[in-house]
Amino acid sequence: MPEQGPDLGFRRVAEIDLDSVIVDALRARLPHVAEQTVAAVTIEVPSYAGAFAGRMGETIQNAVRLALGTFLHWVARPEHSDSNATLAPAVEGAYQLGRGEARDGRSMDALLSAYRVGARVSWREMSATAVDADLPAATIAKFAELVFAFIDELSAASLSGHADELATSGRVRQRYLDKLSQNILAGETSEVLQASAERAGWPPPTTLTAILLPAAQARNVASRFGPETLQVVEDLPGIDASEAVALLLVPDVGAHDRPELMRVVAGMRAVVGPARDWMQAASSYRRVLRGRELQPDNNQAVDTDSHLAELVVRADSEALADLRSQVLAPLAELRPATAERLVETLRSWLLHQGQRDKVAADLFVHAQTVRYRMTQIRELYGDRLESPQTILELTVALAVPSTE
Structure with a gap:
């Protein structure tokens, strides 16, 4: 829910002198204003052309009419209205609209463009009514200021909703990715792993390669191998919680890519396991744990694929x-x-x-x-x-x- 607080421009509403006849005339035009607004947005913001078709278009028209109706109600009776309470439904609607855009994977660009178009069309239609009612120019100017301040308030609420949804969905997805990583390390069944990957929205690669390295260097190394690299920084099996290390599970590093991988971690106290089928990546991690015994005193990375005989000998x-x-x-x-x-x-x-x-x-x-x-x-x-x-x-x- 956004923090509600009207723009400073709203505080000038008391200076507006709109009698009930003008307000009624404006309110009567709201269906037409809403229809014209949706039509203009559909034409000028192409990404909404399909979204506003059919029943969805009617829903958007109703939402525009409700928002402008809320605004007119507040402007008509400022002395009887708590601005926060009166505008709350419209602001909350804009906030939820922003969250919906984020859930649909869209940026705020299209929605902000729609607000700009909507503000222009709404004012064009309402100003015509105000001029027909012979309102003084100063009153029309103040009314225009309030209309655009109201649209700015709705835009801000939508931006807040969009940001909150991205933050929330990002945290939720990270929790799913963390659970997926733990399931992989635990060697869960293929059914569990597949379901966990789908829940996290993580496209399974062919292989995963385990890399254990200092936690401070994990983010930088992970960025070199793409966004689908899994990171585990807590509850690593077989490692004391006090150790500042992290595990990366890097997708699809084949034999020809391994020299580059070793160049990336050169100079780090890293241990690199073998590439394994992604559902069997727990074995790569187990190899890494055994490979820690080969760690030299200097800050050199260990490629366990280059120490297989020694690992076999050290196994027991x-x-x-x-x-x-x-x-x-x-x-x-x-x-x-x-x-x-x-x-x-x-x-x-x-x-x-x-x-x-x-x-x-x-x-x-x-x-x-x-x-x-x-x-x-x-x-x-x-x-x-x-x-x-x-x-x-x-x-x-x-x-x-x-x-x-």
């Missing part, structure tokens, strides 16, 4: 720790510093398939040092190093550097 951290302890048991009796050097050498030897020079370059040591260390390792493991199973277990166990 307890099993990995047990495997590492088991396969490194032959080194357990050594001094920690010696054991650490041999583990480092063994890991490089496995990764470089036993090529001594490459191992030496990797460790920044002489090739003879590599030979010496590998002799120690073979003495400790014996012919177990010839077993494919042992090689597999060592490769998996040492694929990820220990975090201990």
Whole structure:
């Protein structure tokens, strides 16, 4: 409901001297004025040509007649009228008209044009009656001022209604989008997700890609990928509420688009999941959560698609720790510093398939040092190093550097 308060021009109504004969003559012309107004609007504001056809045209004519009738009632008896109460129905009608325009997806441009046309036509018709009644020129001028002030009041009410409806519908849609995002992350059924998308007015893409990043940078990044990007800033599963992070679910970032995506988030503490069918995007988010373990100390983004082997190895951290302890048991009796050097050498030897020079370059040591260390390792493991199973277990166990 708009805040009602007549324009300052209305305060001059007491200066108008309109006798009942003139008011009755003006009131008698209201049906004609309304008809002429609607006809003019239909011609001069093309977007209303179809809307005003048939029964809708009659409804608009009645609304115009009611508004002008309210105005004449107030002008005729200013000493008996509370201007706010008297004009309230017309102002409320204009307010609701503005809300209706917003609901129909139209801007205020057409409606404001209609008001301008309506003011001109209404005054043309009513001024003719005033002139025929030999009203003094000064009275006609004051009457004109009031007519246009009244139209301005209606325009302002419609603008207020339009803005309120946009704000309200925007908040409602955002709530639906938030619910859709939560349903996606919860892995709801396809029926639930489809209904949720329809309710939010969100056109489903083919895929969604999860991106976890600092909340302060989310809005800017989201704007790079279009208005249908979903944002989640609260109640993120698996993340403490105190963390200032946000999740984006970005539509249709294919393999050829991924380099550009990574360029956008470069220099941010972002983790990017894989592209998934939009109804399966919860798996992209789960990948992001696991990818946080790969986050470097600097502000670099992590592309989980580039760390699949490491993610697989880290999938069961307890099993990995047990495997590492088991396969490194032959080194357990050594001094920690010696054991650490041999583990480092063994890991490089496995990764470089036993090529001594490459191992030496990797460790920044002489090739003879590599030979010496590998002799120690073979003495400790014996012919177990010839077993494919042992090689597999060592490769998996040492694929990820220990975090201990």
